[in-house]
Every structure is written in C-alpha cells, then in structure tokens.
Amino acid sequence: MIVPLLHQWTKANALFKPPVINQCRTIELKLTKLWHKAVETSLGKGNLARKNEFLHTLDTLFDILTCKCSIQLCSESNCSHSGKRENNSHIDCGCPREKKIPVLELEFIKAQRTKAEGQGSMQMGSIDYSETKKQIANAKKREQIREREQKKKMKSEEAIQREEELCQDVYHFFDIPPINVNATKLSELVDLSLEVLEPPLTTSLTSQELRNLKETPMQVPKWPSHTQSVERCVKMVTEAAGHAKKSKQAITLEQKKQGAGSTVAWKWCFPRVTPLDSDVDDELVELGSASSEDELPN
Numbered sequence: 001m002i003v004p005l006l007h008q009w010t011k012a013n014a015l016f017k018p019p020v021i022n023q024c025r026t027i028e029l030k031l032t033k034l035w036h037k038a039v040e041t042s043l044g045k046g047n048l049a050r051k052n053e054f055l056h057t058l059d060t061l062f063d064i065l066t067c068k069c070s071i072q073l074c075s076e077s078n079c080s081h082s083g084k085r086e087n088n089s090h091i092d093c094g095c096p097r098e099k100k101i102p103v104l105e106l107e108f109i110k111a112q113r114t115k116a117e118g119q120g121s122m123q124m125g126s127i128d129y130s131e132t133k134k135q136i137a138n139a140k141k142r143e144q145i146r147e148r149e150q151k152k153k154m155k156s157e158e159a160i161q162r163e164e165e166l167c168q169d170v171y172h173f174f175d176i177p178p179i180n181v182n183a184t185k186l187s188e189l190v191d192l193s194l195e196v197l198e199p200p201l202t203t204s205l206t207s208q209e210l211r212n213l214k215e216t217p218m219q220v221p222k223w224p225s226h227t228q229s230v231e232r233c234v235k236m237v238t239e240a241a242g243h244a245k246k247s248k249q250a251i252t253l254e255q256k257k258q259g260a261g262s263t264v265a266w267k268w269c270f271p272r273v274t275p276l277d278s279d280v281d282d283e284l285v286e287l288g289s290a291s292s293e294d295e296l297p298n
Helices: 002-012 024-042 048-059 103-113 129-170 207-215 227-258 278-293
Strands: 071-073 089-091
Touching: 002 024, 024 048, 071 103, 089 103
Parallel strands: none
Antiparallel strands: 071 089
C-alpha cells in the first residue's frame, strides 16, 4: 500500500521524498491509524461528529508532508502579487530548508488539503504532469552525475593508495624525518640524519638467530688456486732469475777482460730496469739455480 502511495506523490513532484515527506515507518503508522478509524466507523462505533471528521479526512489529502505550515492563496489574502506570477500562493514557513514544500506545489497542496467537490483541476498528478516529467528527468541526470563523480573519486582514491604502497616499498629503508615547526633556524627545520630502518632480510630472523650470527666467527672456505696460473707465475720467476744470472756472469767476464779497476754500467745489461741491490741479485741467482734443477710440470 505504501509503494503506490509514494508513487502518486512522486508523480506530482520528484522532490516529494524524505525528508520533505514522512519516512515509510511514519506513513505506515498513519495508515494503520486511519484503517482503525475506518473499521470503527463501519461498525457504528463513535458519535456523529467523529464519523463526519473521518469522512472529511477521506475527501481531503492523505497528508504525509513533514511541513504542516498553513498555505495562503494570494486571492484570499489580497496579496499584491495576485495574478502576476506563476505561483498564486505563499507560505510563512519556519521549517528547515530540506523539509520545506516546493514553491511550485504550494497551490497544489493547498487545494489537496481542502475538501474538493468532484473531479477538480488540482487532482493528484494532473495540473503539473509536464513539469513533473522535467523534474524527474533532471533528478535522474543529477543522480547519474553523482554516480560518475563517486566512481571518479573511488578510482582516484585507489590510485593514491597504490602510489602510497609503491612509495612504501621503495623507501621502506629510510624513516622520513618530520618537519620541526618550532625551528628558529633553517638548518633546524628538517633533521637530515635519516635513521636507517632494519632491512627486510633481518626482520624475518629471530633475535636468537641474529645473536648466533654475531657470535659465531665467519668460516671462509679454502678455494683451490688454478694450477695453470701457479705454473705460469713460477715460470716467469724462473726466467727472470736465469736472465739475471746470465747477465751477472757476462758482467763478471767483461770485468776480468778489462781489468779489475774498470766498471761496466748496469744499463748495458738492463737498459730499462734500475740497478738491483746485491742482496736481491744474490736471491734471484739462488732462486734461478734452484728452479733450473727441478723440471716444472707441463
């Protein structure tokens, strides 16, 4: 019963919805009360005045408007605007704005609240049907715009949330310093000594595991060197020792030929190398003689 009733009110004006009209629970209570009066009247209960009041209620509007303020026609109150504007009625209403009766419907509600003899021009949904259609279309358009804006807002919030999650993944190693609002110097505005947070690898370890890693010395594995590399180094050292030995022998022989007092410059044998100390020279000769006795493996 409530759905057809609300449909009739919506046909009159698209703005006839809560809080302009009562909530469904209030309408249900009003209908139940009216139904009890109808049952009592049909059973002959109550006096004649009560019966006439009920019949008058049936001839007038089943008023579910929240605003109960009196509406005056301009013709009745000798208003100066009578006949000069589209709406020929006015109301002195102190209700909140969201509960006020639409201005276009004041004359309509005034006619519905008074007893109408027969079919009049102010019957529900007749005089302003075209205007109601426009209002319904505008209401649907506003609802579509509201839904689109709501979807855009939700998408924007989701994008911002994804960006924040990405930023947390990228910068989770550092603690962003807060701004010091009580700073008196520019250098005190932000603390640039960032605190490095614990890396994700250690967050998955327990305190005991971290303590064991700290106390246990690290075992470095003994990796075997490549045999070919070792052989190449030994060969180069052997060749250098042999070359030094031959050079020393040649110098000694030349000194014997020229006499004990003459000297030969080192650059004759080592034009690109500085002269060697006697100790180093002896070591190279000994290393060369020792390596020449043992054959190197291929």
